[in-house]
Amino acid sequence: MSFxxxxxxxxxxxxxxxxxxxxxxxxxxxxxxYTNTVEKIMYTIQSSATDPEKLSICKxxxxxxxxxxxxxxxxxxxxxxxxxxxxxxxxxWVGEGKHRVCIAKRFGIKTIQANITKLDRDIYxxxxxxxxxxxxxxxxxxxxxxxxxxxxxxxxAGKPDHTMGGSIMEKLNFKYRKGSLDxxxxxxxxxxxxxxxxxxxxxxVKRLICGNPQLFSTYVSISNDHPLTKIWLVRLSxxxxxxxxxxxETLYRVGLWRKHHEKELxxxxxxxxx
Numbered sequence: 001m002s003f004x005x006x007x008x009x010x011x012x013x014x015x016x017x018x019x020x021x022x023x024x025x026x027x028x029x030x031x032x033x034y035t036n037t038v039e040k041i042m043y044t045i046q047s048s049a050t051d052p053e054k055l056s057i058c059k060x061x062x063x064x065x066x067x068x069x070x071x072x073x074x075x076x077x078x079x080x081x082x083x084x085x086x087x088x089x090x091x092x093w094v095g096e097g098k099h100r101v102c103i104a105k106r107f108g109i110k111t112i113q114a115n116i117t118k119l120d121r122d123i124y125x126x127x128x129x130x131x132x133x134x135x136x137x138x139x140x141x142x143x144x145x146x147x148x149x150x151x152x153x154x155x156x157a158g159k160p161d162h163t164m165g166g167s168i169m170e171k172l173n174f175k176y177r178k179g180s181l182d183x184x185x186x187x188x189x190x191x192x193x194x195x196x197x198x199x200x201x202x203x204x205v206k207r208l209i210c211g212n213p214q215l216f217s218t219y220v221s222i223s224n225d226h227p228l229t230k231i232w233l234v235r236l237s238x239x240x241x242x243x244x245x246x247x248x249e250t251l252y253r254v255g256l257w258r259k260h261h262e263k264e265l266x267x268x269x270x271x272x273x274x
Contacts, residue, residue: 003078003113008104012091012125014049015098016041016256024061025054037158039228039255049106058106067103075100075113083114086124092116093124123260131233131252133190133222138172138235142214151237153193153218154248154269158230158255160188167230169268172218190226194219222252230255232265 016038023045026033031044048054059067069076075083083097094101095117104112140150153172172193184194198215220233232255234248248269 003075003082003115005111006085006092006114006116008101008109008112010090010092011085011094011101011105013093014042014045014105015094015102016045018098018102021062024063025057028057035161037160037227037229037255039158039230042256043228045102055106058103063099063103066100067107070100070103070109078113083112084117085114086117086119088119088122088124091125121259123258125259127253127257127259127261129254130250133224133226133252136220136222136233136235136251137217139215139217140238142216149238150216151235153220153251154234154236155187155193155220156230156232156265156268157187157191160227160229172220188227188229190223191231192221228255230257232257232261234265234269236269 017033022033025048026041026044029044031041033041058064066076077083077097077100081097083100084095085092085101086095092114097114100112103109136153138151138153140152155168155170155172157168159168168187170187170193172195184192186192196217196219198217222231222233231252232250233252234250236248248266
């Protein structure tokens with residue numbers, strides 16, 4: 001296996017998972033990998049990188065021994081547990097060797113030796129945050145002939161209490177469930193939605209010709225104090241779906257969403273939309 005020198009500054013993120021013996025810092029702070037989101041773990045690791053007290057905790061555990069083993073031109077452990085990085089366009093993401101990469105980034109080690117896997121497309125870059133918390137809405141109209149126009153919302157969120165897989169998808173397009181209408185549904189703290197049906201106020205002649213159209217309105221409320229997790233809310237127009245499923249309006253996005261999530265989201269929208 002061949003190794004190349006890698007500028008640690010080009011490793012764009014801290015790892016958020018660690019092999020045995022885990023992360024001493026997170027253990028001391030009471031943050032468990034299995035009951036916290038990657039967003040909370042990333043925030044904790046990043047925000048503590050310049051905190052002398054937190055760095056002392058790192059040194060007092062397993063990572064202190066690894067730090068002592070780093071020498072100029074020598075990365076410890078590569079002979080039996082090589083560091084593996086993925087690379088695209090000069091940026092690197094860690095695959096194996098997470099403790100050593102974290103140490104290098106936290107304690108100013110400028111160069112490490114690693115085995116590199118080159119990517120043919122960008123799948124790991126983080127997508128930018130979009131929008132601000134608030135109240136979001138969409139309305140569709142159903143006529144006498146059961147023809148629908150308008151919009152609906154699609155919500156994709158990470159479970160705030162479980163980081164090892166699991167997400168919540170809500171296609172807020174009035175799939176009738178008993179007790180689902182005119183009720184506020186709490187997805188988790190800081191994230192709620194409701195769906196309301198109302199008839200229009202057309203006069204008698206219009207109702208006779210067109211029927212009495214119904215308005216289906218959906219509201220999503222996102223609070224400023226929602227947990228550190230993934231939330232992605234999009235609004236879709238019915239006219240957009242059949243011809244171009246990629247045409248979606250992102251209303252709010254926060255969390256560690258990556259390039260590959262864009263395709264996964266579009267695939268999730270490939271559903272009947274009436």
